[in-house]
Amino acid sequence: MPGALDGVRILDLSWGIAGPLGVLLLAEQGADVIKVEPPGGDPFRAYDGYRVWNRSRRSLTVDLKSDRGRDVFERLLRTADVIVESFRPGVMDRLGFGYETVHAAHPRVVYLSCPAYPDGHRFAQRPGYDALVQASSGQMWEQPGWRTGPIFLHMPMPSMGAFYLISTGVLAALLAREETGRGQHVTTSLFAGAMLYTTQIWQHVEKSKAQLHELMGKSYPPGIHQTMIFECADGWVHASIMSGLTPTKSQDAILGLDDAPDPFAFMALPADEREKFNAKRREKFKQWKRDDIVAAFQEHNHAIEAIITPDEQFEHPQLIANGMVKTVVDPVVGETTQIGTPLHMFGTPTAIQGPQPTPGEHNEEILKELGL
């Protein structure tokens, strides 16, 4: 069965995380993606994880600053439905492939730009590495940690928001094109990607009911969820009472704490009283092995997960059940285990289309298709 985007051709000029990963969700719905990269390859290829984010596409190396390169790209444009690029505002114009130029010649092409900052913002010409956008967007200050001050987020959160905005923007514009027959300029940014993940915490409400609002405020230690992290004999777990499940035995009873308060009444206690009881809980958790307490809690319908390393995910039975553990034979390093595609679509199945290409791996094939 073909994917939902069967027959849609995307030219991916983007570097970094957001562009390649945003395009990945489209490639694995069956779009024909050509990664257009400079001779020598996209500089981000040096990062190991890039081979996951860059899979399911072909590679064409072309020097857009040369006449021959521009000619090849111009021919490629005639076959394209979508362009995705992530340069600073103005760079594509200087290369001669800005939106206006491309749109005039190829009005059906959907042209997506994802710079670090939106054009017109005072930051627009600032350098746009992910960590710098974490800093400028306020995400670093927003995250409490084990010391005061801003915290460096290990997860590249602005990019991890922007990639969804890229997939979403391209698809919405393709849908609109079915009505209008025309492509358009779709723009988003890493900065917008950072804002996407503020949805639960950045709210201004003129007449807010303070006590409820304050619960979501930044605090030390950081928040109610943080208090549900416990150390076991051989690792850590995150247990939660707020899962909507109906437990068959209380967490405290499983732990062997018989003087435990009702869990929801407990949440309403002052912090120091909670802490007094939590100290007892911590002692009990330490007597359990991580995987044993996870099994015991799940048996009684409690939401709990072991706090594992990213590499341990591949052994998680649910990740396997979701079809999310895949073997991909990479052209450079050989057999790899990667996550699968998280879009589960019964009518138009998604699938990994292939490993990351080496730079220029498909030059000959693509040039031949173009009649060159």
Place this chain on the structure above:
Amino acid sequence: MTLALQGVRLIDFGQYLAGPFGPMILGDLGAEIIKVEPVTGDGMRLATKPFFGCQRGKRDIALNVKDPRGLAIALELVRTADVVHHNMTAGVATKLGIDYQACKQVKPDIVYCNTWAYGLEGPLARFGGLDPLYQASSGLEHESAAVHEGNVPLYYRFGMCDASNAMLSVVAVLGALYHRKRTGEGQEVWTSLFDGGAIFTSDAHLVGGVPAPRPHLDKELMGVSATYRLYRTQDDDWICIAAITDDEFRRLCTVLGVDELVDEPRFATGASRSEHRRQLETIFEARFRTKTARFWTRTLDDAGVPNEVPVDTQGGEAPLFDSDNVELGLVARYAHPLLGEMRQFGELIDFSETPGRVAGPPPLVGQNTRAVLHELGHRDPEIDALIADGVCYEPDDHYAERFAN
């Protein structure tokens, strides 16, 4: 035509966060979102901020779907719709009579999306769950705190796994709508919080069964290398630098007055700087301490070294009142009937031909019950009876006693 998703109608049976957030984003793109809310209210309303963050721009009908008359109305709505979307746990939609088969029967080309906690099948499929569990299962909490350095795991307070699940559902629904536009076929799709967490650590992979190298945080949670991290400056302020290339490293050394480091073999390449990360950091830490953050950012800018002074959001207020953010539409403002002006992030994607819009504030419980029922052809006496029998609800004089917002 003015909106990308003009004419698309979505029925949102979801509650809490990972269900409703996706429809909100589709609403911003122009879809009409009808939230079908229990007459007792969405369970998340009490939490205010997270609730508001996932509900703007929707119309709202309060309906007891467990009542046969309520179910009949729900299916009448589905018959008028293009998409059905919710985050009920396994079996609930079937029990209620609004699973894919039931919806397909009344609307053969429906696009049906369930956002699960874990997934459709598998050992934990019947479990519910919430964002923190998937920060744990994906490895985020391990990496976020540098647990390998002896720290306690750290929960990211953004609730991104909820949002990730919702955004996956947006992408799946849009793909399915595109397929439907081209072929006339609807379909069932699903996503999960669990997979939504996994994508955040998707750079992790095994090569021949062995974990591929990934950068890790230091014990102080400053960054992932000596040249891509935070530094404390004079007066306990902060600066974040990103000196990635050899050239940027050279210029950084000049600005910091440690030119001699450039010629040292242990710092000559990116790889050798990684190997001697701690030594380099110790030197840089001392240098950055000697001047203010403002001094360093000016000087680094002049030298062409990427850097930023972290912005203190003051609880999120600063970005929502930032003039550039407001002017560029990155901040949405709307008036709530009870709570006055609200602000949140605005349109995060710009479309040159089919601009999006924020259709309005989060709705009250049942705010549009009567209007939606009228559209379905129901008349006032019948609607009054449904309300009197508790099958439907619309805001009345006792609203404020009954609901938080």
